[in-house]
Amino acid sequence: xxxxxxxxxxxxxxxxxxxxxxxxxxxxxxxxxxxxxxxxxxxxxxxxxxxxxxxxxxxxxxxxxxxxxxxxxxxxxxxxxxxxxxxxxxxxxxxxxxxxxxxxxxxxxxxxxxxxxxxxxxxxxxxxxxxxxxxxxxxxxxxxxxxxxxxxxxxxxxxxxxxxxxxxxxxxxxxxxxxxxxxxxxxxxxxxxxxxxxxxxxxxxxxxxxxxxxxxxxxxxxxxxxxxxxxxxxxxxxxxxxxxxxxxxxxxxxxxxxxxxxxxxxxxxxxxxxxxxxxxxxxxxxxxxxxxxxxxxxxxxxxxxxxxxxxxxxxxxxx
Amino acid sequence: xxxxxxxxxxxxxxxxxxxxxxxxxxxxxxxxxxxxxxxxxxxxxxxxxxxxxxxxxxxxxxxxxxxxxxxxxxxxxxxxxxxxxxxxxxxxxxxxxxxxxxxxxxxxxxxxxxxxxxxxxxxxxxxxxxxxxxxxxxxxxxxxxxxxxxxxxxxxxxxxxxxxxxxxxxxxxxxxxxxxxxxxxxxxxxxxxxxxxxxxxxxxxxxxxxxxxxxxxxxxxxxxxxxxxxxxxxxxxxxxxxxxxxxxxxxxxxxxxxxxxxxxxxxxxxxxxxxxxxxxxxxxxxxxxxxxxxxxxxxxxxxxxxxxxxxxxxxxxxxxxxxxxx
Numbered sequence: 094x095x096x097x098x099x100x101x102x103x104x105x106x107x108x109x110x111x112x113x114x115x116x117x118x119x120x121x122x123x124x125x126x127x128x129x130x131x132x133x134x135x136x137x138x139x140x141x142x143x144x145x146x147x148x149x150x151x152x153x154x155x156x157x158x159x160x161x162x163x164x165x166x167x168x169x170x171x172x173x174x175x176x177x178x179x180x181x182x183x184x185x186x187x188x189x190x191x192x193x194x195x196x197x198x199x200x201x202x203x204x205x206x207x208x209x210x211x212x213x214x215x216x217x218x219x220x221x222x223x224x225x226x227x228x229x230x231x232x233x234x235x236x237x238x239x240x241x242x243x244x245x246x247x248x249x250x251x252x253x254x255x256x257x258x259x260x261x262x263x264x265x266x267x268x269x270x271x272x273x274x275x276x277x278x279x280x281x282x283x284x285x286x287x288x289x290x291x292x293x294x295x296x297x298x299x300x301x302x303x304x305x306x307x308x309x310x311x312x313x314x315x316x317x318x319x320x321x322x323x324x325x326x327x328x329x330x331x332x333x334x335x336x337x338x339x340x341x342x343x344x345x346x347x348x349x350x351x352x353x354x355x356x357x358x359x360x361x362x363x364x365x366x367x368x369x370x371x372x373x374x375x376x377x378x379x380x381x382x383x384x385x386x387x388x389x390x391x392x393x394x395x396x397x398x399x400x401x402x403x404x405x406x407x408x409x410x411x412x
Numbered sequence: 413x414x415x416x417x418x419x420x421x422x423x424x425x426x427x428x429x430x431x432x433x434x435x436x437x438x439x440x441x442x443x444x445x446x447x448x449x450x451x452x453x454x455x456x457x458x459x460x461x462x463x464x465x466x467x468x469x470x471x472x473x474x475x476x477x478x479x480x481x482x483x484x485x486x487x488x489x490x491x492x493x494x495x496x497x498x499x500x501x502x503x504x505x506x507x508x509x510x511x512x513x514x515x516x517x518x519x520x521x522x523x524x525x526x527x528x529x530x531x532x533x534x535x536x537x538x539x540x541x542x543x544x545x546x547x548x549x550x551x552x553x554x555x556x557x558x559x560x561x562x563x564x565x566x567x568x569x570x571x572x573x574x575x576x577x578x579x580x581x582x583x584x585x586x587x588x589x590x591x592x593x594x595x596x597x598x599x600x601x602x603x604x605x606x607x608x609x610x611x612x613x614x615x616x617x618x619x620x621x622x623x624x625x626x627x628x629x630x631x632x633x634x635x636x637x638x639x640x641x642x643x644x645x646x647x648x649x650x651x652x653x654x655x656x657x658x659x660x661x662x663x664x665x666x667x668x669x670x671x672x673x674x675x676x677x678x679x680x681x682x683x684x685x686x687x688x689x690x691x692x693x694x695x696x697x698x699x700x701x702x703x704x705x706x707x708x709x710x711x712x713x714x715x716x717x718x719x720x721x722x723x724x725x726x727x728x729x730x731x732x733x734x735x736x737x738x
Contacts (some may be wrong), residue, residue: 218481248474
């Protein structure tokens with residue numbers, strides 16, 4: 094698969110930004126700096142980055158509880174994201190949403206979401222809005238194999254097919270949903286096969302291969318924008334960490350816990366030739382990405398917590 | 413002024429607001445070419461087209477979630493849920509999404525959405541087609557809830573609700589669908605959300621009633637007048653935010669409070685309204701307040717049982733007489 098050096102550099106840098114964000118978040122969480130709980134997407138970088146790099150600013154995404162990568166890859170600011178994880182006033186949610194509710198509407202990020210399956214319904218609504226307002230854009234609705242078993246996944250795909258909406262349903266099948274493996278949640282080998290039930294294309298891609306993901310979403314998004322209707326993309330990926338940070342992962346064998354990080358989209362990209370980028374360029378992009386995230390976390394850690402008056406703000410419009 | 417039916421007031425509100433603002437769309441089961449199960453959307457599909465008047469599959473969770481997504485991205489959807497009971501099928505997009513997105517996302521988005529539905533009993537529709545859930549949704553910060561009891565209130569509150577930048581639930585009474593009343597024309601029809609109305613002035617007791625219970629309370633007041641008891645009837649019209657001031661000032665005049673609603677008593681709106689009055693004006697009360705509600709059982713199908721189940725003018729009058737005797 095050929096790729097321009099510009100795109101290769103962008104994909105590589107973004108994958109390192111996602112990786113660094115999750116590693117630093119995990120570290121800060123372990124140290125007790127982040128309240129609540131967080132769900133990390135380590136191992137899934139190629140999905141978020143490959144998919145979002147295929148989108149333009151006017152395209153929209155809806156995301157999940159494991160949404161840091163999607164938000165970053167679609168252009169959300171890592172400092173404002175970290176500020177939300179640190180529960181600061183300056184965060185995207187003013188410290189009232191947390192890790193599961195990061196949005197940057199100006200960048201087309203309609204929000205991570207704490208309810209499994211709602212990313213599909215909200216995504217269908219955003220696509221309906223684009224269609225009715227005659228906007229030449231599309232929506233990518235991220236979800237996991239766990240959400241594939243919810244009623245709303247069926248409702249959303251059925252409506253999107255009936256209305257021929259400009260939407261790409263992007264399933265990150267990361268081998269686990271919550272604390273149980275794929276087979277507990279999904280009745281078929283390939284979730285993409287379910288697209289046939291709705292009469293739109295279903296595609297399975299290697300979720301370790303950022304170029305394959307990028308190509309699949311590029312095609313599906315072009316079809317969606319051209320009024321060709323929805324596509325279901327299933328990316329086979331792997332969740333390095335537990336469902337949440339601190340999850341002892343008793344459902345994984347010791348051997349799997351030891352070798353799980355062998356599934357590595359960044360190494361894979363390097364092995365593929367990284368679009369012809371030389372080693373020193375790659376090292377520079379990595380260092381730049383890691384520094385950006387490190388600075389973001391340090392900046393966020395020092396911000397103000399929300400004042401008591403923030404409890405009642407933004408409950409209603411116009412108040 | 414014109415005299416129209418309750419359901420026609422809904423159609424008129426939808427037509428006027430869709431003509432006024434092209435961002436307003438209508439979604440729901442059978443709202444399109446068929447014109448709705450009660451003829452409440454007749455003509456809108458022909459006037460505004462399939463894009464803006466959209467029939468949905470039977471998928472309340474999915475299409476309410478879609479309406480929320482559309483409301484976040486530039487449209488002002490109106491959603492019909494045929495029976496109030498089916499709100500249980502879309503609790504997630506209403507309670508977890510619509511009500512909280514503005515707050516959780518730091519004020520980045522609004523959810524300008526109006527959802528209307530037909531609830532309440534009196535038509536022998538059985539346990540799954542007769543319920544009243546106003547209290548459930550009044551419990552959720554971020555939502556507004558209105559319960560219009562007359563054609564004028566339907567017209568005014570639906571129009572205002574569509575223009576509101578918050579998610580608004582409009583809980584209509586299906587028993588009132590064919591009732592008639594005068595409605596004002598044009599912008600005069602708009603009613604601000606959150607304002608109660610004194611439907612009948614009186615000196616001896618305040619009866620607060622909701623939805624189709626307003627009519628029962630007015631009939632009870634007529635019965636009570638024969639006993640020389642002068643009842644004031646107050647319709648909150650909006651239950652969230654609740655106009656406590658109007659209710660309190662009525663109780664200041666009467667010293668007695670009776671609340672009538674179709675939802676169940678425990679943790680219901682009566683409990684909320686009475687507590688709101690007691691917290692602010694206990695010394696005003698000359699007698700313990702009372703509630704008139706259905707018994708704590710599902711709504712029965714048999715006509716003979718349902719007529720015993722729902723509050724009636726006689727049962728309301730009896731409760732008030734008991735209060736005055738105490």
